[in-house]
Amino acid sequence: MNQRMFVVVGAAAVLMFAFAPLMIAWAPYESTMGLVQKVFYFHVPAWFVMFLAIFVSGIASAVHLAKDRPAADRLALSAAELATLFGAIGLITGPLWARKSWGVWWQWDARLTMAIILELIFVAYLLLRKYGGAGSDKLAAGLALFGMANVPFLYISVNVWRTIHPRTSVVPTLGPGMFGAFWWCVVAFLLLFVVVVAARTRLEEQRARVDDLHLALEDY
Amino acid sequence: MTRFFQVAWLVMRKDLRVESRSWEMVSTTLFFAASTVLVFAFAFVRAGRAVDGAAPGILWIALAFSGTLALGRAFERERHQDALRGLLMAPVERSAIYCGKLMGIVLLMGAAELLVVLAVALTFQAPLLRHPFYLTALLATGTVGFAAVGTLFAAMLLRTQSRGVLLPIILYPVTFPVLIAGVGGTVALVQADPNLELVRFWVALLCFFDAVFLVLSLWTFEPVMTE
Amino acid sequence: MTWGRVGALAIVVLALGMALGPTVAEAGLQPQPALDEFVPMDQVPPEDQLPAAPLLIAAYSLVWVCVFGYLWSIWRRMATVEREIAELSRRLSDR
Numbered sequence: 034m035n036q037r038m039f040v041v042v043g044a045a046a047v048l049m050f051a052f053a054p055l056m057i058a059w060a061p062y063e064s065t066m067g068l069v070q071k072v073f074y075f076h077v078p079a080w081f082v083m084f085l086a087i088f089v090s091g092i093a094s095a096v097h098l099a100k101d102r103p104a105a106d107r108l109a110l111s112a113a114e115l116a117t118l119f120g121a122i123g124l125i126t127g128p129l130w131a132r133k134s135w136g137v138w139w140q141w142d143a144r145l146t147m148a149i150i151l152e153l154i155f156v157a158y159l160l161l162r163k164y165g166g167a168g169s170d171k172l173a174a175g176l177a178l179f180g181m182a183n184v185p186f187l188y189i190s191v192n193v194w195r196t197i198h199p200r201t202s203v204v205p206t207l208g209p210g211m212f213g214a215f216w217w218c219v220v221a222f223l224l225l226f227v228v229v230v231a232a233r234t235r236l237e238e239q240r241a242r243v244d245d246l247h248l249a250l251e252d253y
Numbered sequence: 254m255t256r257f258f259q260v261a262w263l264v265m266r267k268d269l270r271v272e273s274r275s276w277e278m279v280s281t282t283l284f285f286a287a288s289t290v291l292v293f294a295f296a297f298v299r300a301g302r303a304v305d306g307a308a309p310g311i312l313w314i315a316l317a318f319s320g321t322l323a324l325g326r327a328f329e330r331e332r333h334q335d336a337l338r339g340l341l342m343a344p345v346e347r348s349a350i351y352c353g354k355l356m357g358i359v360l361l362m363g364a365a366e367l368l369v370v371l372a373v374a375l376t377f378q379a380p381l382l383r384h385p386f387y388l389t390a391l392l393a394t395g396t397v398g399f400a401a402v403g404t405l406f407a408a409m410l411l412r413t414q415s416r417g418v419l420l421p422i423i424l425y426p427v428t429f430p431v432l433i434a435g436v437g438g439t440v441a442l443v444q445a446d447p448n449l450e451l452v453r454f455w456v457a458l459l460c461f462f463d464a465v466f467l468v469l470s471l472w473t474f475e476p477v478m479t480e
Numbered sequence: 481m482t483w484g485r486v487g488a489l490a491i492v493v494l495a496l497g498m499a500l501g502p503t504v505a506e507a508g509l510q511p512q513p514a515l516d517e518f519v520p521m522d523q524v525p526p527e528d529q530l531p532a533a534p535l536l537i538a539a540y541s542l543v544w545v546c547v548f549g550y551l552w553s554i555w556r557r558m559a560t561v562e563r564e565i566a567e568l569s570r571r572l573s574d575r
Binding site: 098099146147150153154158160161164165166169171175176178179180182183 | 402413
């Protein structure tokens, strides 16, 4: 991603996030859950971005495993870090919402269970990369691939198993005020993801350059 | 295809033969499994009576722990004198090597399972053996799923530092779905009025997991072991 | 680590434990609402109802803190790496 695109997308993300609180405040109240339901506008987009990050990491890992491309590996690492970050955001905003609307901080239903499993998988990915020593890039790539394979089970689980979590059919049935605010936030989060993953990947590229420079110095 | 299974069979036979010389892994794994069940017995038996509903969970935890131990030890053997490199240099399909090691691990975990099922049924007075066919199906599919992922990860970590602690860290989150399905099925099996349809659902889900994880592991073994 | 130091450390840990122990135990003994089933919040007596605003504010602040914290950490790491690259390039060109 070149400099100009980065600035454009970054500016767009900043603007959307600046406007988001207004859109959220204007959105109508939900009848049973009231004010606290407004967490939904950040909670769900955070999960969308986490899923996206998991898929990006999984696919980049598959490419790295198949074709041995360091660029794919750097992207996989950045996406995995973001998956952990946005997963943590989802896992913290969720219980804050749940405490009010369900009365409990946590419930072991299917979707929540799978959510925490995915978060753990990508935390394990980061631990493996950090402490695994040499060659851990390929090993972690294998792990990310398995993490990605678990995602469809997560999505189907809500519709197959009975659960108190709002079913996935809630999103298409949103009323006009909520619909706008929700999709505004989704786009804002997606733009944020693109910007941050680009920045993080660039950091990894620069780190690789440092390694190359060290090696070049040693050659003398 | 036959060559693939021939190689897998040879690898498994090699492991079994090495094991039969000392029986070290089998005896220590079985003892560890029994100890784990005992630890849970001390934790969950109050005034001589077992806590209700703990048995299925304890069964699968004991299997997960002894399975992790067995995986670590099985591959530790391959580290001596670079045995794994020798194995990988053989002019055979690498995924066949993976398959051979997997079959050995499944056999070892199966032996541990026999012991753990009996131990849990006795100490927790759980009617585990009421529907042996269904229990076997649950255990078999669960073991294959757990071992499929575990064999890949244990092989991957062979030359990694901190591999002892990293194996459980990366293995458990990925195999939680298998454990959840296994426990769910066992609960449905031992409850007062067994829900056999639910058990069948869980077995089917486990088969699906096994298929996905096996295919992924077979594909991933080759690129990961080229280091 | 000498035995003297081990002993001193043990005493410090014990003292801390005795000081913090009652606080921790008290926190654990705070009455939690007993939940046998899920009751819609408007049917729960008023004293058990939670104000939504603090939870909402906490949730949104957390998101902002996490996102900005992460962006800041990338910026900081990037600055370190860029400095290192400049230094190494200079050394390389000096050769």
